[in-house]
Amino acid sequence: MKGGKKALTSSVFVALIAGVMVIFTATTQAAGIENNETVTISLPAQSLTTDLWVDVSAGSKALNLEMSNASPTNVDVDLFVRYGQPFTGTTAAELSNQADYHSIAADSAEWLHLTEAMAPPVKGGRWYIALVNYAQVTASVDLTVSHNANPVPKAQIIFQFDNTANGCKVDGWNDTTPFTPVAGNNATTVGQARRNAAMKAAELLAESLTSSVPIVIQGCWPDDLETSQNSAVLANAGPNRIGLNYPGLPLSGVWYGQPVMERLAGTEYCRIVGGLDCNIPTITANFNPKIDTDEGLGSTRWYYGLDSAAAGRNVDFISTAMHEITHGLGFISLVWVGDDKEFQCFSGQPAIMHTAGSKFCGLDDVFSLELVDYNGGDIRPFMELDDSQRLDAMQSGNELQWAGEAASQSERNIFRENNAGYVLMYAPNPLEPGSSVSHLFQSGNPYGTSYHELMTPMQRDNLRELGLAEYMLWSVGWNPQPLNNVTIQPGMWYDRAHDGHGMVIEPIRDNLYYVLFYTYDDEGNPEWMASAATVENGVFNITQGDGSLIRFLYDYDIGPNPDIQAHSPDPAVSASLKIDFNASAANESACLEGADRSGASHLAVVSWQVNDSSGSWCLEPIISIDRYPHPNLGASWWAGRSDQGWGLSLVFFDSSIAVVLYYYDASGQPRWAIGTQSDFVIGEEITVPLKEKHGYARTATPVALTETDAGSITLRLNSATNTLGADGEVVNLDVTYHGPEGGSWQRSGLPITNLTKAAE
Amino acid sequence: MNTVITFSPTPAKRLFMVVGLSCFLLSTTAWAEGRRLAVKTVPLVSAQKASAQPDIVNGYSLKAPKMTQSMARVMADGKVSRICRDVGVATKSLLVDDERKGKELLK
Incomplete structure (x- = not known):
């Protein structure tokens, strides 16, 4: 017994010591935060x-x-x-x-x-x-x-009936005029009827929207909206702020309205922008109280029924509110449609004149990026047109179309079987300031029918559902599905079953990626091709259109030339490329066959086609991302527009550098050389010997590679930069091609800059 | 020879245990409020918030330039037709720089 007591005592003491040690650990050492922990x-x-x-x-x-x-x-x-x-x-x-x-x-x-x-x-x-x-x-x-594991919650829309900021008149929400209940609205005062109807409009919209951030609508009843017996402003609404380039916004340099910003950034406006005022509503909506008097539209009145829409002469409050709020949610183009107007867009800079067709403050907006000008022939992105061309599209009748996939393919798009299957937008001639561009096509259509939707410019039917607009809003930031659900390691990738071929995959911006395919032609000679496309749902170049992979030729009679490109697509080659980075790619036959893939950090399947040959390979990063240095200058670099068509990919690992040089032989055919060197130091010159590799065709049985000395490249790099030679980045190179075409590629003291984003 | 901890600790040991128990109880209290983490910190090189500089590269916001507006017209047949138009804001300057600057740092 005594021994047992000793043991117990010892245990208590040890427990106490352990307790003290736990306390010591918990209060002095940083650690991960557990789930549901404060x-x-x-x-x-x-x-x-x-x-x-x-x-x-x-x-x-x-x-x-x-x-x-x-x-x-x-x-x-x-x-x-x-x-x-x-x-x-x-x-x-x-x-x-x-x-x-x-x-x-x-x-x-x-x-x-x-x-x-x-x-x-x-x-x-x-x-x-x-x-x-x-x-x-x-x-x-x-x-x-x-x-x-909860999915994105349904959106919460909060109508504010008491926010008087910025002169908002809220008396209309408290109007004590007696109200006769109608269609499920059992209010006894007009003010209460209005509140019930506003909350019903919010409820109907929220059914089709998801967000983790509440949408706050400031409701006002101003007494100065244009009103007469035959015409009146019923209501107006809009987001209070727009913004760009904040964390969470998928596209850089693109305007987003405040509701979308908040949804995509996962917090409220003031916390996105670093603001002082956290009481700025998401949307402000104004309604005309005079419609409820003989002063506005004679005997017409607002109709506040909840269960059914207005009929006859009255104006449906819920339908009107839903239409205007939907614009506020992001169903609006910022391309200028009205009279000429100057806006001061940027601090300390002159005001910018906006004319019909101008981009707002010279920048794209997320709604307009979905628009195309389609005349049955070319499909031209609306925001890639110049102002004059854009104005023409806005007045084209039926050429202005919405190319967003979800809406175009929706059964609500009654034109999905016509031409490109896009959604037709409202583009009357002459321009109707305000109505044009930001509404669905309604009249004068070429197909003998018209949309019957909430977001047509004219309404007689008092619709109360988002309809086609729900899918259009997906494209501007309300998509309930996961976005770009993969992380792609920038750098060199290869297939263990096709050693010697490889791809450099790097972002240009956001989800836009650049791929350089260094490979061998049918004779086993080195050749390269390039592709740029977005990554959608984890897939690079999901459409895999013809010509998406380009083999360039170089014309020495032209280049280098700052005014004319010396390189152009090889007309004899039609090629395409698609890469699936999703986790499911590991189960594709390309990854299950041909080689042992154990130890691969990430598997992706590339499907390539070059003229009549094609293949599916299983890619993985060559170098573990853990070996990338910080800072990392790894990216593809070029010499700018005055000497374009060639370049180099740099990959840094540990203290070493790997270089792939893309150049041309004497006949202008695209060739590549590769080399590595140790002891790279930022700011110091380094010379990398380059090897010319010869291998086997993409569809041939793999053989041992051969290599010959191709020359060398000398680099001095100080920082990742988007400005040519901004920090003294220069290249010297002297490379000889030993194939039958021969040729050499030489540059001396040439400034270079990033073509793709440097990996962090 | 192994050290044996007896059930009757010396005064020094009792003091140690009291301190230990106190620490444990204090720790329990702290856990209820939030486990206290001591983290590595580095001084700010610049005390200015990045958002204070109106730089479109690092995030930029403006007042919305326009809103949409529904108009109603009484038609010849006595019915009311609604049409939606948008209207530009009246103000020329859309700047909201003050919103992004944050407050003055606490002295």
């Missing part, structure tokens, strides 16, 4: 930490991060989140650039509600977290993190 973090004055993460379990579809209980209460602490890679930035600006999402309002109540329908989508893996304390005092905050 941690308290103290940050010294004006400091940042990148020391936090959460391991999100596989199958998760939602990730929520919320800060609270700041001490002192008025400190400004910001929140940054990044999937898959730790933050390496040491300034707030660098953190913003690296973050997939941020919440950076001027307080410390930051929050992010991330979903699977964002870019990047919530998925299993490590999500890194950074915090910045701007205050000149130590700040303590609680951070609560949770993740789960």
Whole structure:
């Protein structure tokens, strides 16, 4: 017994010691944050930490991060989140650039509600977290993190009936005039009837929308809307803000309306832009109270029935509100349609004149990017036209069309069997300022029918469903499906069963990627081809159109020439390329056969076609991303427009550099050479010997490769740059082609710049 | 010879255990509020928020330039037809730089 007592005593003591050690560990060592856990973090004055993460379990579809209980209460602490890679930035600006999402309002109540329908989508893996304390005092905050498998929630639309900001008149919501109940609206006052109808409109819209961020609509009843006996403004609405280039927005340099911004960024406007005011509603909607008097439209009245739409002479409040709010949600082109108008778009810069057909502030907007000008022949993207061409399309009658896939293929698109199957937009001649472009086609159509939809410009039917507009909104940011649900490692990829061939895959921007295919022709001589396309749903070049893979030829009689391209597509080659990066690719026969793929970090299937030959190969990264340095200058580089048509891909690993040079032989055929060198140092000159490889045709049985010395390339690189030679990046090269065509490629002291984005 | 911990600790051991228990209880309290994490921090190189600079590369916002508007007209047959048009905002400047600047840093 005594011995047992001793053992018990010992255990208690050990437990206590362990307890103290746990306490010590928990309070002094950074660690991952568990699911549904709240941690308290103290940050010294004006400091940042990148020391936090959460391991999100596989199958998760939602990730929520919320800060609270700041001490002192008025400190400004910001929140940054990044999937898959730790933050390496040491300034707030660098953190913003690296973050997939941020919440950076001027307080410390930051929050992010991330979903699977964002870019990047919530998925299993490590999500890194950074915090910045701007205050000149130590700040303590609680951070609560949770993740789960819940799908994107239905949107919550909140109608504000009491927000008087910016002169909003709210008396109309409290009008005590007696009301006779009608069609399920059992209010006893006009004010209550209006509130019931507004909430019903919100409810009907919310049924078709998903978002983790509430949509807040400020409702107003101004008394100065244009009104007469025969004509009146019924209502107007719009988003309060637009923005671009914030974390979470899939396309850079493209305007998004405030509701879409908030949905895609996973937080409210003030937390996206770093704002002071977190009470800016998402949308403001104004309604004309005089319609309920003889002053507006005579005996016509607003109809507030909930269960059925207005008939006869009255105006349906719910249908009108739904139409206007839908515009506010993003169903609106920012291309200028009205009279000439100047806007000051950028601080410290002159105002910009907008004429019909102008891009707003000279930049694309996400709605207009879905539009094309289609006349039965060429399909020309609306935003790639010049202003004059765009104006012509806007007045073309039926050439202005919506190419978004979901809407075009929807059964609601009654024109899906016609021509390209796109959605026809409203493009009357002459232009109807406001109605043109931002509505569905309605009259004068060539097919003997017309849309019967909420978003046609004219309404007599008082429709109360989003209809075709729901699918169109998907294309501007309301898609409930996961977006780009893959992470693609930039750099060199190859197939173990086709060693010697390879591809360099790198982003140009966002989900637009550039692929350089270095391979061998039928005689085993080196040749290369290039392709640029978007990655949609994890697939590069999902349409795999003809000519999507281009083999270039070089004309020495022209180049190098700053005014004329010396390179042009080889007319004898028709080629295409498609790469599936989704996880399911690993189960494709290309990946199950031909070679042992064990140890591959990521498998993708490339389907290529060159003239009459084709194949499906299984790709994997050649170099593990763990070996990429920080900072990483790995990217494809070129010498700018004055000497274009050739270039080089650089891959850095450990302290070494790999170079693939794409050039031309004496007859202008595309050739490549490859080499590696150790001891690369940023800012210092390095010479890399290059080898000319000869191998086997893409459809031939693999044989051993042969190589000969091709020459060398000397580089000096200081930083990733989009400006030619901005930081002294130069190349010297002298390469000889030993094939039957012969030739040499020489450059000396030539400035170079990034063609693709440098990998982080 | 193994050290044996007796059931009757010395005063020093009792003190240690009291401290340990106190720490444990304090720790339990702290866990209820949120596990306290001590994280590595580095000083901010610049105390200015990135959002304070109106830079379209790093995020930029403006007032929306236009809204849509539904008009109603009484037609010859006495029915009301609704047509939607959009209208540009009246103001020339759409700048909202102040919204992005954040507040002055706490002194």
